[in-house]
Amino acid sequence: MVFSSLVFLFAFLPVTLAVYYLAPGRIKNLILLLASLIFYAWGEPVYVILMMLSILFNYFMGRDIDFNREDKNKKRASLVLAVAVNLVILGFFKYYGFFINTVNGILHLHIPCRELALPIGISFYTFQTLSYIIDVYRDRVNVQKNILHFGLYVCLFPQLIAGPIVKYVDVADQIEQRSMNLNKFGSGMVYFVRGLGKKVLLANNIGLLYDAVAGMELSGISVLTAWLGAAAYTFQIYFDFSGYSDMAVGLGKMLGFHFFKNFDYPYRSKSITEFWRRWHISLSTWFRDYLYIPLGGNRVRVERHIFNIMVVWLLTGLWHGASWNFVVWGLYYGTLLLIEKYITGRWIKQLPDVLQHVITMVIVMIGWVFFFSPDLSYAVSYIGHMFGVGSAGIAGRDAVYYLLTNAVLLLICAVGSTPYVHQIFYALMLNPKKKHIYSAVAVYAVIFLISVSYLVSATYNPFLYFRF
Amino acid sequence: MERNLIWIKPFLLVCIAGFMISMFLAGQSDSKTGISQMEAALMDSGDLDEMQKSDNLTVKKIFGLNAAEYDGILFYKGSGIMDVCELLVVKLKDNDQADDVEQAIRDRLDGQIQNFTNYGTDQIDLLNSSEIKIVGNYCFYAVSQKASRLAKIFSEHL
Numbered sequence: 001m002v003f004s005s006l007v008f009l010f011a012f013l014p015v016t017l018a019v020y021y022l023a024p025g026r027i028k029n030l031i032l033l034l035a036s037l038i039f040y041a042w043g044e045p046v047y048v049i050l051m052m053l054s055i056l057f058n059y060f061m062g063r064d065i066d067f068n069r070e071d072k073n074k075k076r077a078s079l080v081l082a083v084a085v086n087l088v089i090l091g092f093f094k095y096y097g098f099f100i101n102t103v104n105g106i107l108h109l110h111i112p113c114r115e116l117a118l119p120i121g122i123s124f125y126t127f128q129t130l131s132y133i134i135d136v137y138r139d140r141v142n143v144q145k146n147i148l149h150f151g152l153y154v155c156l157f158p159q160l161i162a163g164p165i166v167k168y169v170d171v172a173d174q175i176e177q178r179s180m181n182l183n184k185f186g187s188g189m190v191y192f193v194r195g196l197g198k199k200v201l202l203a204n205n206i207g208l209l210y211d212a213v214a215g216m217e218l219s220g221i222s223v224l225t226a227w228l229g230a231a232a233y234t235f236q237i238y239f240d241f242s243g244y245s246d247m248a249v250g251l252g253k254m255l256g257f258h259f260f261k262n263f264d265y266p267y268r269s270k271s272i273t274e275f276w277r278r279w280h281i282s283l284s285t286w287f288r289d290y291l292y293i294p295l296g297g298n299r300v301r302v303e304r305h306i307f308n309i310m311v312v313w314l315l316t317g318l319w320h321g322a323s324w325n326f327v328v329w330g331l332y333y334g335t336l337l338l339i340e341k342y343i344t345g346r347w348i349k350q351l352p353d354v355l356q357h358v359i360t361m362v363i364v365m366i367g368w369v370f371f372f373s374p375d376l377s378y379a380v381s382y383i384g385h386m387f388g389v390g391s392a393g394i395a396g397r398d399a400v401y402y403l404l405t406n407a408v409l410l411l412i413c414a415v416g417s418t419p420y421v422h423q424i425f426y427a428l429m430l431n432p433k434k435k436h437i438y439s440a441v442a443v444y445a446v447i448f449l450i451s452v453s454y455l456v457s458a459t460y461n462p463f464l465y466f467r468f
Numbered sequence: 469m470e471r472n473l474i475w476i477k478p479f480l481l482v483c484i485a486g487f488m489i490s491m492f493l494a495g496q497s498d499s500k501t502g503i504s505q506m507e508a509a510l511m512d513s514g515d516l517d518e519m520q521k522s523d524n525l526t527v528k529k530i531f532g533l534n535a536a537e538y539d540g541i542l543f544y545k546g547s548g549i550m551d552v553c554e555l556l557v558v559k560l561k562d563n564d565q566a567d568d569v570e571q572a573i574r575d576r577l578d579g580q581i582q583n584f585t586n587y588g589t590d591q592i593d594l595l596n597s598s599e600i601k602i603v604g605n606y607c608f609y610a611v612s613q614k615a616s617r618l619a620k621i622f623s624e625h626l
Contacts, residue, residue, distance in 0.1 A: 050487055057480045064473050081477075085484065092488055208589070211596050216585055398586070 001042040002161075003192075003247045004199050006455055012039065013251075020255065021180075029152050029175070032255065036157040040120070047119035050089070051155060057085060058129040059150045062136045066143035079137045083130060090126045093119055098322035121161035123319055125154050127286055132168040134290055141169050149175045158251035162244050164262040164282035167289075171257065178256035188253030193444045193451075195246025198416070200451040203239035206232050206413055209406045214372065218381055222392045224399035226385040228406070230365045233372050235413035238267060241280070267417040270356035271348065272336045272363060283319070287312050302342070310334045320371075325379060329370035336363060499604050501625055503540025503559045506606075509625040510542075510555070510618060519544035519553055519612075531556065531572040538565065539605070552580055552591045555618060558607040566602050573600055573609045580611070 001008050016035040023031050041048045061082035068074035132153070135141045144150040153175055159166050213221070213229030221229070245262035252259045266278035276284055295308040310331065317330020340348070348356060366383055373379035385391040415421060429440035510516055522543045524535035535541045539559040546553035558569050577598060584591040594611050599619040601608040610618045 046491075050484075050491075053480065053484050053487060057484060060473060060476050060480065064477065067473065085481065089484065089488070093491075208593075211592065212585065217582065 001039050003244065003251070004196060004451075004455065006452070007042075009452065009455075012042075017254065029148055032156065033148060033152045036152070036155040036160060039157040040155060040160060047122075050093075050119055050122075051125065052151075054086070054089065054125065054129060055147075055151045055154050058082065058133060058154070059144070059147050061085075061133060062143050062150070063145070065133065065136050069139070075137065079133065082133045086126050086130055086133070090122060093122055095318075095322045124163050124165055125160065127165050127283075128168070129154055131165075131286065131290065135167070135169050141172055144168075144172070144175075156252075156257075158248040158255070158257075159259060162241070162248070163280075164245055164248060164259055165286050166259055166282070167286070170260065174257050180256040184256065185254050188250040188255075190444060191250030191253060192247050193250075193448050195243040195248075195250060196451045197447040198239040198243030198246060200243075200454050201447070202409075202413055202416060203236050203243055204454070206239070206406070206409055207236040209402060209409070210236050210372070212402065216398070218378070218385065219390070220392050220396075220398075221382075221385050222394060222396040222399045223386065223388050224395035225402065226382060226391060227365075228399060228402050230369055230382075230386060231410065232406070233368050234267075234361075234365050235410070235417070237368060237371070238263075238417060239413065265417065265419050267361065267364070268357070268419070269360050269364075270353060271345075271360055272333065272340055273345075275360060275364060276333070276337070283316070287316055291315065306338055309338055313337070324376050325370050325373055328376060328379075329367060332367055332370065499559075499606055501606075503542055503557065506557055506559075506622070506625055507542050509621055510557070516544050516555065516618075519546050519555060527556070531576055533558070533569065533572055537561065538569075550588065550591065552584065552588075552594055553612045554610070555612065556607075556609040557622065560605045560607065563605055566607060569607045570600070570602055573607065577609075577611075 001012060003009075012035075016031075020028060020031050020035070037048060037052075040051060061078060064078045065075055065082070068078055132141070132144075132150075136143050144153070153166075153168055153171060156166075210229055210232035213225055213232065216225070242263040249259045249261060260282065262280060262282050264278040264281065266275050269275035269278055292308060292312045295311065296304055297308065298305050300308065313330040313334030314327065315330070316333070317326040317328070320326045320329070348359070351359075366386070369382050369386070370376075370379045373382060381390065388394070425440075425443075429436045429443065522545050524541065526545070527533055527535060527541055527543045530543075533541065539561045541559075542555070542557040544555040545551075556573065560566060560569070577595060577600075581592065581595050584595065594613065594615075597615060598611040599608065599615040601619055601622065603623070606622075608619060608622045610622075612618060
C-alpha cells in the first residue's frame with residue numbers, strides 16, 4: 001500500500017487514526033503495530049513473515065548484547081552475528097540476482113537465475129535494525145525489553161517502506177511516551193497534504209515528460225531533448241521521494257511522533273558536498289554514523305580518507321540498487337566529493353553563486369542519468385547525447401514541442417524546489433499575526449482535492465523509491 | 469529470559485534460513501499449474517472481458533514464438549487499433565527457453581512504445597506500467613489498466 005492511493009487515503013488512514021485516538025493510551029502501540037503489519041501485508045503478505053523474523057531476531061540479539069555487556073568478546077561476537085545475519089538477509093533478497101548475473105558475465109557461465117521478489121522496504125528496515133543493534137553495543141541506548149515497542153520501531157507504517165531511516169536513539173523515548181495534540185495533528189496534516197501534492201501533482205506529471213523522452217529511440221534524441229529528459233527526471237525523483245518523506249513526517253506527527261526531515265531543498269545547493277547534506281539526509285547520516293566515522297572519517301591520512309570516502313559511496317550506490325549503474329553512480333559521487341575537497345573546493349567558492357549553483361545542478365543531473373538508465377551503456381550514450389555526441393542535432397521538433405508544452409510545469413517544479421514558495425506562503429498565510437489561517441486551510445484543501453481527483457482518474461502513479 | 473537466549477538464537481537462525489530457502493525454491497521451482505487452469509483463473513477475475521483470445525498464428529506474428537515449442541501459450545488482445553491491452557502467458561517446456569521468451573516480450577513492448585510515442589499518451593502510460601514476470605517455467609506479460617492485478621492472480625496460481 002502506498003500513501004498516494006485511494007485505499008490508503010479513504011480507508012486505511014481514517015480507520016487507523018480513529019481507532020488509534022479512541023483507544024486507551026496503553027494499547028495505542030499495539031494498535032499501531034497491528035495497523036503497520038496490515039499496511040505492509042497489503043501488497044506482499046508473505047514478506048510479513050520475514051519482517052517478523054527480523055524483528056524477533058534483532059530483539060533477542062539486542063538482549064543478548066546487553067546480557068554480555070561485561071564480557072567484551074561475547075558482546076562483540078553477538079554484534080558480529082547480528083550484523084552479519086541482517087546483511088545476509090538483505091544481500092540474499094536484494095543482490096542474489098545481481099551476483100549471479102555478474103558471475104555469469106565474468107565467467108561466461110549460465111547459472112540459472114529467476115526472479116526473487118524484493119521485500120518492500122527491506123533496505124530501510126534493515127538499516128533501522130542495524131542502527132539499534134550497533135547503538136545497544138555502543139551503550140548509546142538502553143536495550144528495549146518490550147518486544148511490542150521494538151516491533152513498532154521497526155515496522156511503524158509511516159516510515160516503513162521508504163524512510164526516512166529513523167535511528168532508534170531518535171525515537172526510543174517517543175515509543176514509550178509521546179504527546180498528541182490538535183496543533184501537532186494539524187501540522188502533520190499540512191506536511192501530509194504538501195507531500196501528497198508534491199507526489200501526485202508535480203512528480204507524476206513531470207514524470208510523463210521523462211517517460212516520453214525515455215520512450216524515444218536514443219538515436220533520435222537531440223541535445224535539448226536529452227537535457228529536458230534529465231531535467232524532468234531530476235524533478236520527478238525529488239518531488240516523488242521528498243513528497244513521500246513529507247507524507248511520512250506528517251503521518252508521524254499525526255500519530256504523535258517527531259521524525260527529522262529527510263530533504264532540505266537539495267537543488268538550491270552550491271556544491272556536491274552541500275547537496276548531500278540536503279538530499280536523503282537520513283541515509284547520509286546513517287552512513288556517516290555507522291560506517292564513515294568508524295572507518296576513521298577524515299581524521300586520517302589522505303590516502304586512508306580517500307579509501308573511506310570511496311567505500312562509503314560504493315556502498316551508498318549499492319544500497320540504492322543491485323546494478324552496476326548504481327555502483328558507478330556511487331563512485332561518481334565519491335570521486336566528485338574528493339575532487340571538491342582536495343582540488344576544486346577553494347576556488348569554486350570564489351565563483352559567483354549562480355555559477356556554483358549551475359555547476360552543481362549539471363553534475364546532479366548527470367548523476368541521475370546513471371540512476372534512470374536501464375544499463376551502463378545506455379547511461380554513457382545518454383550523457384553523450386546531452387553534450388552533442390551522437391545526438392540528432394541541438395534541438396529537434398520534438399524538443400521544441402516538449403519544451404513548449406511543459407515550460408510552465410518545469411517552471412513550477414524549479415520554483416517549487418526552492419524554499420521561497422513555502423517562505424512566501426508562510427509569510428502571507430500561516431504567520432499567526434496575519435490571521436489568514438482559514439485561507440491557508442482552503443489552499444491545502446484544494447491541493448488535497450485536486451490530488452485526489454488526479455488519483456481517481458490517472459492510471460499513472462508510480463513510486464520511484466519503492467524498488468530501493 | 470536471558471537464559472533462554474541460548475536456544476532462541478539458533479532457533480531463529482534456523483527459521484530465517486528456512487524462510488530464505490523456501491522463498492528461493494518457490495522462485496526457482498517449476499509450477500505444476502496447467503495453462504488451461506491458469507487461463508481459467510485469469511478469466512474468473514473478469515479483467516480479460518475487454519480482450520479477445522488470439523490464435524497461435526497471431527502469437528507467431530507478434531512475438532515470433534512458435535507455440536509448438538512450448539508447453540502452452542495463452543494470448544489475449546484488445547481489438548481496437550489504438551488498443552494496446554494484451555496478455556501473454558507462456559508455459560515453458562524447458563527453463564532455458566525463458567530468455568528467448570523474455571526477449572520476445574521486451575521487443576514487443578519496445579516496439580509498442582515506439583509506435584505510440586508522441587501521440588498516444590494513454591497508451592504510453594499503460595505500456596509503461598506493463599507487468600513482466602518470469603517465474604520458474606512460466607512467463608507472464610500484461611498491458612492493461614489491471615496489469616498488476618492480473619500479475620497478482622498469475623503469481624497466486626503458480
